[in-house]
Amino acid sequence: MGVYSDVDKTLDIERRFDRAKMAADSVKDNLMNPIGIYDNFMREKEMLADQLVNDFATAIREKQFAVFYQPKFNVKGDEPVLVSAEALVRWKHPKLGMVSPGIFIPLFEKNGLIQELDHYVWSETAARIRDWKERLNISLPVSVNVSSIDLYDPKLIDRLLAILEKNGLSVEKLLLEITESAYTESSDQIVEKVERLRELGFKIEMDDFGSGYSSLSMLSYMPIDTLKLDMQFIRSAFGEHRDTRLLEAMIRLADSFGVTTIAEGVETAEQVSVLKHMGCDIIQGYYFSRPLPVDEFEKFITK
Ligand code: C2E
Ligand code: CA
Ligand code: CA
Numbered sequence: 160m161g162v163y164s165d166v167d168k169t170l171d172i173e174r175r176f177d178r179a180k181m182a183a184d185s186v187k188d189n190l191m192n193p194i195g196i197y198d199n200f201m202r203e204k205e206m207l208a209d210q211l212v213n214d215f216a217t218a219i220r221e222k223q224f225a226v227f228y229q230p231k232f233n234v235k236g237d238e239p240v241l242v243s244a245e246a247l248v249r250w251k252h253p254k255l256g257m258v259s260p261g262i263f264i265p266l267f268e269k270n271g272l273i274q275e276l277d278h279y280v281w282s283e284t285a286a287r288i289r290d291w292k293e294r295l296n297i298s299l300p301v302s303v304n305v306s307s308i309d310l311y312d313p314k315l316i317d318r319l320l321a322i323l324e325k326n327g328l329s330v331e332k333l334l335l336e337i338t339e340s341a342y343t344e345s346s347d348q349i350v351e352k353v354e355r356l357r358e359l360g361f362k363i364e365m366d367d368f369g370s371g372y373s374s375l376s377m378l379s380y381m382p383i384d385t386l387k388l389d390m391q392f393i394r395s396a397f398g399e400h401r402d403t404r405l406l407e408a409m410i411r412l413a414d415s416f417g418v419t420t421i422a423e424g425v426e427t428a429e430q431v432s433v434l435k436h437m438g439c440d441i442i443q444g445y446y447f448s449r450p451l452p453v454d455e456f457e458k459f460i461t462k
Contacts, residue, residue, distance in 0.1 A: 160183060160193060160194045160195070161178075161179040161180055161181065161182030161183025161184070161185070161186075161194070161195045161196075161197070162179060162182055162194060162195065162196045162197065163175055163176075163178040163179040163182060163196075163197040164197070178197045178201070178205070179197065181197060181201050181205065182195035182196055182197040182198075182201065183195055185201065207262075208266050210255075211258070211262070211263050211266060212266065212267075212270060212272065214252065215267070215272050215275075215276075218250065218252070219275065219276070219279060223250060223251050223252060223253065224248055224249070224250055224251075224276065224279060224280070225248070225249045225250075225251055225452060225453075226246050226247070226248055226249075226280055226283045226284055226287070226453070227246070227247045227248075227249055227450035227451055227452055227456070228244040228245070228246060228247070228287075228301065228450060228451055228453070228456040229244060229245050229247060229443060229448060229449065229450035229451070230243075230244050230443070230447055230448050230456075230459065230460070231243045231244060231245065231302075231421060231441050231442070231443040232441065232442050232443070232447055233440060233441050234431065234434070234435045234439065234440070234441065234442050235440060239431075239442070239447070241299070241460060242300075242441060243299060243300040243301060243302060243334060243441075244299060244300075244301045244302070244456070245301070245302045245303075245304075245336070245443065245450070246280055246283075246284040246301050246302065246303045246304070247260065247304075247450045248260050248264075248276065248280050250263060264306075268306055268307075268308055271308060273306045273308050273309070274306075274308060274309055274312060277303070277304070277305065277306055277309055278318060280303060280304075281303050281318075281319065281322050281333070282322050282325075284301050284303050284333065285322045285323060285325070285326040285328055285332075285333060286326055287301070287453065288300070288301055288326065288328060288332055288333070289326040289327060289328060291457075291460075295457065295460070295461060297460055297461070298332075299460065300331060300332045300333070300334055300362075301332070301333065301334065302333075302334035302335065302336045302364055303333060303334070303335065303336065304336045304338075304366070305335050305336060305337050305341075306338075306341075307337075307338065307340065307341030307344055307349070310337070310341060310348075310349050310352050310353070311348070315352070316355060316356065316359070319333070319356075319361070320359075329360075330359060330360035330361055331360060331361075331362055333361070334361075334362045334363075334364055334385075335356065335361050335362070335363050335364065336364045336365075336366040336387065337353065337363060337364070337365060337366060338365075338366045338367050339365055339366065339367050339368050339369070339370060339371050339389075340367070340370070340371045342365070342377065342381060343371055343377075350380070350381065350382060353381075353382045353383075354382045357382050357384075362384045362385065363382065363383045363384050363385070364383070364384065364385040364386075364387050364421065365381065365383045365385065365386050365387060366387045367387065367389045368386045368387055368388055368389055368409075369388060369389045369391070369392055369409060370389035370391060375412065378412070378413075378416050378418075379416070383418060384418060384419065385418055385419040385420070385421055385441075386409075386413045386418050386419070386420050386421070387420075387421040387422075387423055388406070388409060388410075388420060388421065388422050388423070389423075390423055390424030392405065392406050392409065392422075393406070393422060393423075393424050393425060393430060393444075394424070396433075397427075397429070397430055397433075403433060403437075406434075406437065407437045410434075410437045410438050410439050411437075411438070414438055419440045419441060420438075420439050420440050420441070421439075421440065421441040421442070421443060422434050422439050422441070422442050422443070422444070423442075423443040423444055424443075424444050424445075425442045425443065425444030425445075425446050425447075426444055426445045426446050427446060428446065430444075430446065431446055
C-alpha cells in the first residue's frame with residue numbers, strides 16, 4: 160500500500176495517484192514493511208525525473224547524448240585479441256553534468272522515450288563503425304543495447320536495416336544486446352522477433368544472463384549467439400566468500416549449447432586468468448578499459 164497525503168488540491172488527480180503509487184512501489188516485495196509513505200526523498204526523485212523527461216527533446220537536438228565505447232577481448236589464445244566493443248550512452252547535461260544511464264534509462268523505459276534514444280545511439284554507433292573503417296581502416300563490430308520496449312516496435316527491423324544501409328554496413332557489424340529479462344517478460348512475442356532478427360543475420364547477445372528469473376532450460380530454445388554473464392557472477396565468484404563453482408558451471412553450460420560466453424565487469428588480472436581457464440571466450444571490463452569517449456577509444460584501438 161502507498162500513502163500520499165492529499166494536501167495539495169491544486170495538483171491534478173492523476174499526479175496524486177502517481178505519488179501514492181510511487182510510495183507503494185518503494186515497499187514492493189518488502190514483507191516487513193507493507194506501507195510506503197510519499198516523502199521528500201521521493202519528491203526529489205520525481206522532480207529529477209520530470210526535469211530529465213522535459214529536457215529530453217532538447218538533449219537529442221543539441222546532441223547532449225554521447226556514446227562511449229568499451230572494448231571486448233577474445234582471450235582464447237595466448238594474447239588477448241580485440242574483437243568488438245559495446246556502445247554505452249552518457250548524458251552530458253548542461254546543468255546536471257554527466258548523468259549516468261543507470262538513472263535515465265529506467266526512466267525512459269517507463270515512458271517510451273527509450274525508443275528514440277536507442278535509435279539515436281544505434282545511428283551514432285553505425286556511423287562510427289563506418290568512420291573507423293574509412294578513416295582508420297579498422298573494421299570493428301560494436302554491440303548496442305536493445306531495450307525490451309524496442310522489441311515491441313513493429314518497425315524495429317526496418318529501422319535497424321535502414322541504419323545499416325545508410326552506413327553501408329553488413330548485418331554482423333551491429334551486434335544486438337538484449338537483456339535477459341526481456342525474454343522472460345513475454346517469451347513468445349520476443350522469441351519470435353529475435354528469431355527473425357537472427358534469420359536476417361543479426362548476432363544476438365543475451366545481456367545480464369543469470370540476473371533475473373530465467374530458467375536454465377530457456378537456453379535450449381532461446382535464439383541467441385552469445386551469453387553475457389551478469390556482472391554479479393563475477394562479484395560473487397571472487398567476492399568475500401570466494402566460490403567459483405557457479406561461474407564455471409555457467410560457462411560449461413553455455414559451451415555445451417554452442418554459444419559464446421562473455422564475462423563483463425572483469426577488473427583484475429586474476430579474474431581474467433581464472434575465466435580463461437574455465438573456457439570463457441570473451442572478456443569486457445575495467446581490467447582492459449573503462450568505457451571511453453570516441454577520441455580516447457580511437458587512441459586505444461590504434462595502439
Ligand atoms: P549493461 O548493458 O550491463 O552495461 C554494463 C555496465 O557495466 C556499464 O555501465 C559499464 O560502464 C559497466 N562496467 C563495465 N565494465 C565494468 C567493470 O569492470 N566494473 C564495473 N564495476 N562496472 C563495469 P553503464 O554504462 O553505467 O550502463 C548501465 C546500464 O545502462 C547498462 O548496463 C545498460 O543496461 C544501460 N544502457 C547503457 N547505454 C544504453 C543504451 O544506449 N540503450 C539502452 N537501452 N540501455 C543502455
Ligand atoms: Ca549491455
Ligand atoms: Ca550487462
